[in-house]
Amino acid sequence: MVHTQQDQLVFDVLHSLRVKGLAGDGVLSALSGVAVEDLPAVVDPLVEQGFVVRREGRMAGSMLTPAGKAEHLRVLASDAGTAGGSGALNAFYERFLPVNSEFKQVCRRWQMRSDDTPNDHSDPAYDEEVVDQLAATDAELRPPLQDLAEALPRFARYLPRLTAALDRIRSGDNAAFARPMYDSYHDIWMELHEDLILSSGRTRGAADEG
DSSP states (O other): OOOSHHHHHHHHHHHHHHHHSSBOHHHHHHHHOOOGGGHHHHHHHHHHTTSEEEEOSTTOEEEEOHHHHHHHHHHHHTOHHHHHTHHHHHHHHHHHHHHHHHHHHHHHHHHEEETTEEOOSOOHHHHHHHHHHHHHHHHHHHHHHHHHHHHSGGGGGHHHHHHHHHHHHHTTOTHHHHOTTTTOHHHHHHHHHHHHHHHTTOOOOHHHHO
């Protein structure tokens, strides 16, 4: 069980890194709720313990070691908030699956005009239509996600990030739709999905692939 504020910060960082894989400081802060300037006080001891490794260069960020993944499993299993939110997690999962299927179809439309024709984004009317579909899917997701966030507050962190990504898309940043490692809408959605699977103790199956 998490007992102190520092324990909670450690859990939040370990869990966020397990969700994301490799996370730059900005994304790690957004996922964990730990301010960027406070990350070293949490991450550096985890590096010293062999739970986290830091990468530099073009793909800079933090990621869990095998020992860190094992430590994450231990702290997740003893986290009272996650255990107490099991009912809300299961309820959200059932509501999430059909919306997730819709999201995958919207992403496919953004990437492909037809089965063999990529979307080169030369047709503003087509792209606007797909963005409108994304906004409708986003609106469908929000009420159940807000319900889950009331029971398990860490899930509230996804809401403003999804809003910010959608705003970037609407302002003309096409990469904010689905570019990997760009804090794109697709990136954030995938983090939410992975968090849901991890937090509810599930394994990814055919239903998750939609």
